[in-house]
Amino acid sequence: PEPRPPIMDLPGSPGPRLPPRPPARPCHRPRRPRDLALLAAVLGTLLALAARGYVGAPLIGAFAPKQESARTRRKTMFFFSALDVNRDMYVSAEEFKPIAELLRVIKPLSGSEKAQEVVKEEKSSLQEKLTIVARFQPLLLDTMSNSKSGFREISDVILSGLKNWTNPALSSNVFSASQFKAFLPPRNDMELGEVWWIIPDTMINKTCAYLSDNRFYPPPPKGKEVIIHRLLSMFHPRPFVKTRFGPQGAVACLTAISDSYYTVVFRIHAEFQLNQPLHYSFWFCPSQFTGHIILSKDSSHVQDFKLFVPNERSLNVGLQWLHGPLKNPNVDHGYLPQMELEASGPSMPSSIQDKKINETDSCLPSEEAVQFKMEDIVWQQELSMEEAAQQLERAMYDFKKVQYLPFTKAFDRARAEKKLVHSVILWGALDDQSCTGHTLRNIVLKNSSILTLLNEKFISTWSLFGDLQEILNEENEFYKKLAQLHLEKYEFPVESLVCLPNGTVVNNIHANKFLFKIPERHHEKKKVLAFYSPISLKSPDIYEEFLREGLLRAQVFLQP
Incomplete structure (x- = not known):
């Protein structure tokens, strides 16, 4: 017999139609059997930990198989939901990372490792x-x-x-x-x-x-x-x-x-x-x-x-x-x-x-x-302990090749040596790990050209925002004026200034303007720290230009 012609779905005529396509699903990397086995092992471990540490009513008797199965399903969904942060029904590598850390930490000691521990204890x-x-x-x-x-x-x-x-x-x-x-x-x-x-x-x-x-x-x-x-x-x-x-x-x-x-x-x-x-x-x-x-x-x-x-x-x-x-x-x-x-x-x-x-x-x-x-x-x-502490600081921080004086002593020294003051205001200390300006010190203030310029032309100091506020309560009127002039220019988290010996600010720059490129949508979020944004490769050049512009502006004030 001759082959039948294919059935065509002509416009306006009844005929077979393809079912509608399902909604598009996000494209994910296909799961390998190893991934599925690892995820199953993790969920099993979490279920065991949860069951062991579960706080509830005391056991009275054995549960029926159906009840136990329902409870297991609920716990599985609970842990999966906790891992699935963005609610896309897929546990990504980033979402899985905390559990991977947990499994690595609770790895038991092998027999040889236990034997080594015993020998160590005996010794x-x-x-x-x-x-x-x-x-x-x-x-x-x-x-x-x-x-x-x-x-x-x-x-x-x-x-x-x-x-x-x-x-x-x-x-x-x-x-x-x-x-x-x-x-x-x-x-x-x-x-x-x-x-x-x-x-x-x-x-x-x-x-x-x-x-x-x-x-x-x-x-x-x-x-x-x-x-x-x-x-x-x-x-x-x-x-x-x-x-x-x-x-x-x-x-x-x-x-x-x-x-x-x-x-x-x-x-x-x-x-x-x-x-x-x-x-x-x-x-x-x-x-x-x-x-x-x-x-x-x-x-x-x-x-x-x-x-x-x-x-x-x-x-x-x-x-x-x-x-x-x-x-x-x-x-x-x-x-x-x-x-x-x-x-x-x-x-x-x-x-x-x-x-x-x-x-x-x-x-x-x-x-x-x-x-x-x-x-x-x-x-x-x-x-002396003081000298030892300075040696340790210099080893940790290259920017310490420049001497940073306390706030008031820096301006006293500047008046005596007729130099400008390079001042940095921060929310946290510049020379420790609680600092908000560690990108400033690790990239800009350790630059060789900037180190040379600061040593030759400036007296340097850094100050905590809170400490400057406390100076406002002191009796010394000159120091109070210095602190007030600084606080008027400060913007969170880090501000750098070039000042005359009398405290007049001749130039200032915010850290975000030379270290980072902040998206417009983040400008209003003052507490988003800059060091997590893309770092500008031109930062040292911009900072050196800021210092030299301060020297240029100060000439008008320093002329006899």
Whole structure:
């Protein structure tokens, strides 16, 4: 038989029609079997954790299979909804990242790793022990700028990690003296004030690179990071020894030397993650950890140890949090009254023998502990703490190749030397990790041409906005005038000025105008920090032009 002609759907005539196309779905990368298996494993793990920690009515009897199945479906949908932030019914790699972090952290030790831990414990039992005590007073919430609005723009969930952190994770802990070997100088012939890195800065040549904000658990510490991580874990269980932005790491220098002992002063940059999945991240960035240690040259004995966050400034902590995985972080600053670790006494053997060959525990946490009287250490060379702190600052910050004087002293020096004042006003300190202007110091103020110009032509200073406000309450009328002229020009977060010795501002520039290109829709959001926007490669050139224009404008005023 001849083949039938194809049936055609002619206009205006009945005939077969194709069904309408379904609504378009977003185009996603097809899931591989491995992805599906991993997602199933994650959801299974979360369900097990939720079931174990579920708070509800006590079990009375076995549930029927249908009830149990319905509950499992509800829990599965709950966790999927928590992961699916943008509600597109697809868990992307960015949304999955917090759970991947969680699974990596809870990985159990293998048999060989457990055996190694046992050997370490046995060896450490033969060494001297040092008891470290933690003291912590929580951040004062009323020092945050968001407190003025009653935290209307921040949900209680986001602030929960901060508000619940009222005590140290461990009030005391015992360490082996040999663990502090990381603080020893790398060479025996090092001189006083010579700086070395305990933990190197891996971002030192990457001034524009920052680590992700959307992280919850720190990577496993390695080498000398281990003792720093263990010490900071006494405050909070999630310390990050490597900060998201530079300068990272820890530096140290010698301040005293004797025949058998060193005094080492150190500075550590670290931060904490206060929230956990399935919340958004909340970063707690202390200005710095500084302190000292007195230890024997073979690290068998620690005579003294102290680590703390300086609290002499009005703001000493930077706070950053996310409202969504792909959004810029919100920022604020606050004041932390106390965060310190201190040795309760010199390190001592974990056990000794009395005359009757009876072992006595020398580290008892009571008055029964054996007391040792240490001989006085005779120091052959010593360096002042102030000079040591300056050496550590210069090692951390290249911009410190220029001397930055306190606000009032800078203008006194400018009048004496007949120079202009280069002044920077910030919400947070320029020379610590709580700062809002770290892009300014890491890109512009470390530029070689700008360093030369500032050293030759200017007296430099930087000031906290809050400190300038306090100067308005002082009796010195000249200083009050200086502060008032600065505050009139200031715009959040960073403003730079060129001033005459009498305080007259001849030129000023806002950080966003030379560091970043801010989209028009963000101009009204004053609290969106600039350093997360695209950085202008012309920033140093623009800043140098700003300084030279200030010199040019000042000539009219400086002419006799």
